[in-house]
Amino acid sequence: MKRGYVICLLLCFLSGIAILNADNERPLRMEQLPKKIQDFVTLYFPNAKLALAKVEEEHFNCEYDLIFTDGNKIEFYCNGDWKEIKCKRNFVPMEVLPEKIVAFLNTNYPDVQVLQAERTKKHYKLKLSNRWKLKFDKNGRLIDVDH
């Protein structure tokens, strides 16, 4: 009985540790990426060449990191939604952003391009080519400006 308990406890501990440390990085080729991500890349970055793609797996969650040969970088959530787009030589395609934000940008900053975009569950953060940083809530309302 007592021995059973001890073994049980041991297993619990070990599985706990295993889950805690299921944290590793794997390189991926383009065709190994989820279809959604492949489609996103071919749609918005048709000429981009992949320098390195990897997946970071961590506690039941994962994140895809794509680095392109032109120095652009896109991060994706596990479900294939984009998380962060950083562009160095070109700009973030407007099509990936919600219409309201695009409309806002067109009205207020007509000549400005988006260098970096990041989205979380609640916010959109943009870095513009004029070095302004804008923060929108999920409904596309501007809530913070920084420069």
Place this chain on the structure above:
Amino acid sequence: MKLIYRILIHLSWVAGVLLTLWAFLFYMAIWEEVNDEVDDSLDDYSETIILRALAGEELPTQQTGSNNQFYMQAVSEHYAAVNSHIQYLDSMVYIAEKGEKEPARILRTIFCDDEGNYYQLTVFMPTIEKDDLEKAIVGWITLLYLALLLLMVVVAAWVLYRNLRPLYVLLHWIEKYRIGQKNEPLCNKTTVTEFRQLNDVIKESMARNEQLFEQQKQFIGNASHELQTPLAVCRNRLEMLMEDGELKPEQLDELLRIYRSLERMTRLNKSLLLLSRIENRQYDDVVSVSFNKIVTKYRDDYEEAYAFRAITVKITEAGDFRVDMSEALAVILVTNLWKNAFVHNVTNGEIEVTIDYTGICFSNTGKATALSDRVFERFYHDDRQNESTGLGLSIALSICRLSRLSIRYEWRNQRHCFVIEKELST
């Protein structure tokens, strides 16, 4: 082993196993965490360099003052195809600035540029020395482990002792309890249900024992007492019948046998009565009794009675054996032993009585083999001797018990010895 110690040993054992396990897992977790952090930082570093390289920006200088270093080299397509594009390694690296080797975590990333050329970027960061970490963790864990164990044992001991006190009170009370004597009432206040139950059950059981003991005592006492008169009447009638001159010799012979049996029955009854009186503690006239006097006093009586067997009696007095007990009982004890020594002797045998201040020893010749341990049991007969009731030695034992004496049998130098000594304890 005391219950408390047993529980403590078990507790420390289990705790020891669990803590050891925990220590091991803790060490693993720390090590993993450290690696994880280092890996994250290496990953960031590597990514920054790759992005800069691809964007054609200026790379960070080789020496940033920290021990982080990187180098990039072009590799063949084949190399890129064969090797994993992301590799984490633990290795010793030579740090030029320090001029010595240090353990480091290495990240190798292979990537390709716009023209399809492959490059391998190696970044590394000196890590903590595993041995040092191990030593530190083992040291601290051991310390923690000992402290915890000590604390746990102390707390457990205190808690157990506090909680088990009613049990010990009860045990102590049972130990002191003597059936048939005046006992102090059990005073064991507790709010614990189990202990209260135990108290009640024990009290009840003791009361029942007491009652049974009393009943049994009364029964034996009454039975032997009530038998006395009818037995006497029978004997008298038989005597009268035997005095009748008209009986044939065969009939007279038969009557004589009946008379002998009756006599034996009377003796038995008397002995039983005596036993029950002793055990009822009716002899409580305790005085300081000198066994030397009693032994000498009754020697002649028995010598005369058994003169026909020509037994040599020798008394050696090396000291005065004095006991605080009832004198009547002392006499019964000594006469029983005298009688025993004479009855179970052989013709031309010997009896030697040795007395010193610690005890008294009756040794006599007799049957050439040792007696069984059961000699002190009631109605134990060795060879179905008619004269013996089988109660003499159990009376002796009862007397000794009552007077805090010990009696034992020994088979020594082809002699049967009965040794009486004062009980050492209490």
